[in-house]
Amino acid sequence: MNNTIYVINPNSLAHVTRGLQESLAPLQRDHGPVIECLTLHDGPAGIQNEQDVAESAVLVGRLVGDLALERGDGAAAFVIACFSDPGLHLARERTVRPVLGINECGLLTALALGRRVGVIAILPTLMGRHARGYAAAGIASRIAGEYPLDLTVAQLQDADVTRERMQAVGRRLVQDDGADVLVLGCAGMSHYRAWLEASLGVPVVDPTLAAVAMALGRVAG
Structure with a gap:
């Protein structure tokens, strides 16, 4: 029986994994698949540049392969x-x-909720990668803009600073760039989603929540 959805945090920060588990709690059902968040303990301390992406990619592939082999039908997604x-x-x-x-998953969900998508990044170092992805997916014309908070993944723990910058960047995307839906560009932002949505009055997509919701739909039944 397929009974576990494994959510892999591809960095070594355990507090990010705990935040993911908490934010995904509303999707957990008594008779549904178990949602289990895992930390990639030998991964980088945050995916913040292309080197981090490259290093974690091999480790993520290895972990998925190992889990698929060890858990067999117990791995749902x-x-x-x-x-x-x-x-x-x-x-x-x-x-x-x-x-x-x-x-x-986050971008697909956002495209279903609005016409113009704004993305809140953590740092500018991966925005070029994101832009290439938008172009490759054929959705660049739907991206209203993307701006960084200029905070590392670890610094997202500072709620006061993060909220101040997130609100400023979100407001810029909505008021200046015409975004009518926002996407959080880092899994470490998950627990700020509801607050930001209430603050700005537009839909805010937590991409991890979106991906797990899609996984649940895919494995249901």
Whole structure:
């Protein structure tokens, strides 16, 4: 029986994994698949540049392959909880189970909720990668803009600073760029989603929540 959706945090920060588990709690059902969040303990301390993406990609692929082998039918699906989707295609080669990346799922969800999508990044170092992804997916014309908070993944723990910058960036995307839906460009932002949505009055997509919701739909029944 397929009974566990594994949500992989591809960095070594345990507090990010705990935040993911808490934010995903509303999706957990008594008789549904178990949602289990895992930390990639030998991964980088945050996916913040192309080197981090490259290093974590191999580790993510290996972990998915190992879990698929060890757990067999007990693995319902895998979610890679990083907006750069490190190791997504490699992981898909390692299992017949669904493997979902939060970048793809978050953007698809946002496109269903609004006409113009704004993305809140953590740092500018991966925005070029994101832009190439938008172009490759054919959705660049639907991206209103993307701006960074200029905070590392670890610094997102500072709620006061993060909220101040997130509100400023979100307001800029909505008021200046015409975004009518926002996407959080980092799994570490998950617990700010509801607050930001209430603050700005537009839909805010937590891409990890979106990906797990898609995984649940895919494995239901």
